[in-house]
Amino acid sequence: MNEGTGRPGRRRRSNSSRSVPQGSTPQTGDSGWGAAEPPRRPEAAYEQTGTMSAQPYEPGPRPGPRTPEPYHPGQQQPGPHQPGRREPAPQQAPHQSPQHAPREVAPRTPGPRGQASRGETETRSRANQETMVSDGPRRARGRGGGGGGGPQGPAGPGKPEGDKPRWRRFIPNWKIVMAGFAVLAAGLFGMIAVAYANMPVPTQDQVQEGVDDQGSVIYDENKKVLARLGVKRIPVTYDQVPRAVQDAVIAAENSSFRDDSGISFSGMMRSLWSTASGQQVQGASTITQQMARNYYDGLSQERSVQRKLKEIFVAVKLNKQLSKEKILEQYLNTIYFGRGAYGIGAAADAFFGKKVEKLTPEQGAYLAGRIQNPDAFDRAELAGKMGDTEFRYNYVIKQMALLDPTAYGALPAKSPKSPKRIKYKTKDYFKGLAGYEVEAVLNELKARGISREDVEKGGYKIYSTFNKELMQAAKNAVNKHTAGLPGEINATLAAVDPTNGRVRAFYGGDDYEKDQWNDAFLSQKQAASAFKPYVLAAWLDAGYSLNSYVPTKGPVKLPGTTDINNDHAMKASAVDVVSATAQSVNTAYAKMGEKVGLDKVIDIASKAGLNEGRLKDAESRHHYLITIGSSQVTAVEQAGGYSIFANGGKHYPSHVVIQVRDKKNQVVFNEKKTPVRVISEDAAADAVTALEAVVKQGTGRNAALYDRPVAGKTGTNNENKEAWFVGFTPQLSTAVGMFRQECRTKAGRVVQPVHDNCPVTRGKSKKYNAQNPYSKPYEVPLGSGFQGATYPAAIWKSFMTEAMKGQKVEQFPPRADTGIAENLAPKPVPTPTATKDPFPEQDSDEVCGEMGLCDDDQIVSIDPNQNDGVPQDEPTVIGQGQGSMPARPGPMPVRRENQ
Template structure:
């Protein structure tokens, strides 16, 4: 900016007449390229020479050398040390001037203005001029500001306060500039120090300081809000337009829908879900006004006026829920009816469900009359006791029709709509407090909403007498377990809420006669045992995966109801009943049954991450795989798993239906102990898993639903017939050959059937906490498992002799005593299979090809193998030479030859069904120790089982 706006520019040199600054040629204000002027201004002793700068063309300046010399700073005084440049002196302070005092070095506003003027002139090409005195206005005092600070070597071009400009000091020889007051002024003007001029933003707003400068501009925020709101409104409009509305026909079908029926495999009725409906056709003729008012007062008192939704109701619901006094829901009657029409809305629990419900309610309110909405609502709403609709509820609770209900009875039924299931449970326990409270609420609502009709009702209405419920015996005995199993399988495709009103026909795989046979086999063979002992059974058809029968508990609804299905949910250690999966992996890897495996120690001796694996009795150094299977040799099977790899074992077991996550968890915790049975399984999984041996290597997923038909008998859910080929038919046949040896001469001899071939495997873990027998015929695979629990509370108090633990107690698993896989489990299995196979054709297993390569994984010298099932019997009658249980080699137990306690008629060393009357005491299960000696220190110590949950903590098996 030119100084011409504020007067002529000072020359910067003394006036010869009166030391007054003469006018200077107007020019641009620029800084000298040499930087700021030296401290103290330009004293006469070394100031630049003055040249005439009058009007007209500028006179020629001195030569460049003279000009450059003139720009040099004054020489330092001798002896002075270098240091910071002193503050410039006030050029206006003249000798003898009484108004001037000593110049404060911290105040140099006038000097800065002078230096700026000189710099501007030099940049413009003019010669520097000597400073001239400042003209003071008449009567004005010169004030030196003590608040200003040294501006530093450079000054910002944006900073106000230049000479003659607003907010700055007066230029040399000119009156003071019109300063704007402010704390950042650079020099004295004719008023308070000038302020620093604020920089404005592009939109004209003053700049923001501090944290506010990080906030977005309000205009941007408003624009973004408008865009988002428009998008949301558009999405809502599209969703509303695409929301379907049920027509009157579908509404009628929904209102008249029937409950569903569950059938046995032969077509006999097992159970029914829901109830038969009584549909009302006319609100005016069939539903009296008192019933309508009771329902409206209880559920939606603005029903006649609202538009299908109630914003006030939503707010009220939030408040009452937060305060713990919720009495009326947020959904209107129209919304509840919309939810009843669409099953998917009834099952969803999300904001999307609520939005759909609102859209349908608004559409219904626009297109249907209020009376029609209320009529259909009263025909579909549940009231408890498996009743749907007001007419069914009136008959169930009061034994009368809807049109005959009193005001008190109508209020009771209307109050039940809020929580019908909870009220059922409370009243079943003779607790009527909940329904009494709701009854009183409905009465008050009726009096408040229609005072002209019901003002006296709170004083006259009494809680009505309720008719006793007629209990349908759907769930007693084992029917409850079957129904639970079917509903669990269908829950992802047809939830129970849909089945109760959909009129479906569900055909299950259960054989009614075999279900009873399973219960009889358990009861008849475990009668003398403690109630603490749980026995479960599952039977699967290996040709299709159908669950034919099971036993999961004594009574679903008995004196001590037990709704935990042991057959489907009790996950326990498989013990040696897991070994057939290792056998299948061995054969699948290309090894044969004739391979030699170690009988008394693992190969290698130390298995990584695994405690030492031993047998409870001595065995030969090398035995065949068939013999190792028949006599359940731990060292052999751990070595076989090491040879093929645990991944291969898990692959076979998972293909047979054992959950992969359980297998992975077991491997991580127990490594190679998994091969001898630390994995957790259920009886159903074991029965389905052994189907790969009974059905030539194929595994069908176990299931309990044959098909589901709708009300018109159309199949809506067919049977799943897919299968997996886990091992080849030849490998399966070889595995069956080894498992048949278990029943012929091994630990499972007690399970043999006299009229047909069977195969299987026993299982007993350490401490006898779980005992199994899993076996099969070509037509049926069955698993039997047993475990024992005592009831313990948090204080350690034990309740004995209880099958079901009361509240406050949990089940703690304890030893079964002398029960092993070859005793009670084998007996139960045999009794059931005899009944199940009665009258069935006798089928033979395929001939074993005995394929694969014989492998000897026992370190040399190669020992003589033990006899197999093809070897001739022994003359002493116990199947063993010399009466000692072992072939004559150094690995046997020769000291037992003349043992008077054995007498040649004791337990076989591999028979875990017998322990020489030791009964688990003293000798830790050693069949040659009758309690007179300590247990073998080499026997692995089991991991203790965790209490509760009917789920074992894994422990090494035998």
């Protein structure tokens, strides 16, 4: 083979080295000439030969055409470079940059052909490694390099990669960035699609708590509104809302509502961006979104991207499931307008005092504008600042004009000022007498399982038993007869319809706001002799008659009971039951109770409506004293209890609620329609006969009405601490009670109770201290002149006179005269006298025998202008003091035909 020849396009390996390192001149053995190489394949620059890759290089200038010599294996290769001969530069691939010349080349040591010395090989290897690190495949951007073994080439326009600023090395390629965004978007879209598919559509049973809360209305006996409690909400239907009002709300809140898909993409993106950026979440929710958020459960008011996405999903699904009309209807019934009004129905009433059907376009625009921030508008308007109101109103009417120019185009010019509203005032339903009525209703509903919270949210219609006129008549009667009395004296009244048990009127205080204690329902006082009719009912129901004679002399000694005496002296040793009732004889009723048994008495009284627990407590502590009134009762209980006599022995429980209906107008509760039979009809008729005698000729004559029959019973307890008159006509049973409570300071000063407590005065304020032993009032005697026959009877008569006006006069049933005579004492034999009887048609001894008022030389003479001589009522419990009835005008003479 000729020297200097080699295979074109390939570099020959040395037998002593795994690769041919780059040097200044390609060598073959130790004497070969550098051969010109044709342009190499691009990939050849990166092929490794042994541990190193052959580096690309640019061809240098060439002297001219040169025919390569053929290569013959085994032939000596050209020797070292001969002086005067120029070596051609190696050719470079078109895409490669010029190569640098080696910085340093170790001297070559001649050796065998085809082999390089070990030192030369290692030196070249290190040089090539440095070249690879610094120059690399992107050398085309750097400086030019010299040819293989030739002089260094001219400088190129760029720098090597290693010379770039470090920060630029971390900037990813734009293609990689876009690919990442695409993957992220695809994943996010998939997640949203899955979340949307799994989002359930809310149902009507999944509404938020309180979203459909509706305040309840309490009506009186005549179905007039007594009070409104709780949330102001008047549900309306879509058709009830005028089109102009609908358009006003749509123009103000979501002008594309009738055509959109339930969401606004521009508003949605703005809201999501503001939330994600940490700013306050913006609005831009559609009407459908607002309805979903405010109506259905699971969508809170939390400001988060998660909640917003959930709201969007629900809105889209609801828009497909519900009609636009239904969505708008639920929205208008849910949204808050201010002044405590929830829903357009309540807002129409609160701001304009009218029903929603009567709203004008201007009024609708005003209400629609308030949805944005109702509380802020309330505060501004109460302060007289109308600027924001007018600005918002004008915005809405202009939007309406844009929404429908034909219908509302002239509205901005026609009505530039907002419409006039009614004056905002909160009505206090707990003021005055109404507060006591409302409280009584709420207490009864609570006992029936309807709490006050339920009432305030349940949208109930509650029909009460109270008659407004009778309530005022009760107050007037009490105030008339207690004017000028000490403030510590309390009077209470209750009136019950015996035919159904309805409490039609009561008096428990003047003003609920000042004193919440309702004496008619809450004050439990000893019944005194007003309890005796229950003993009478037990006596008659046991089969004993009014003709039975009972003892009038005391003391009566009974097991477990202190001696029982009468409050006044009785001349006769025995009287019949009618006379014993008319004159309220303690000894007689104690023996009657012993005869029938206390269990029978308690059973009758409890069935008539008295509290069984208190009855048994009185029996356990006082035993037979219960027959003369040691048990505690309320005015309502007494009025209801006496109704068994007016209603033929049947009893309806006393109540204040007739009916309750829910928001769907379904009946939740009805008053009891079936009475309880307490005593027989004949026993009731005979009891009425005895109780009529109390008013006609006994201790209750001050209660007589001039135009109709009355029956009743007085009661005054020991030391006159409590006084009662309980009476009835066939249409109404009424109880009046009086008592006196005082508070005393440690210094002994008398202080009037407040709210059934004693005030502890500190500075200018009054507070209550439960630890203060003087913080609870105690009872004291009413004072001279107070018995059941005086003030209570007078109050009863005043009230019943008003209550019976215009009412039909009804008569009591005739005396049945049933049962057997059971004489608990021998019948006395009266002695006639020569005194002329003022009643020719009536024998004097008959009067004495029936009333027990005469002795051997005296008969009864009743003068309407003189003291009638009727003794005061008797004590019922501890102590048996005596007293006398104060002088007062007497009734007309009692005649036989009126008995």
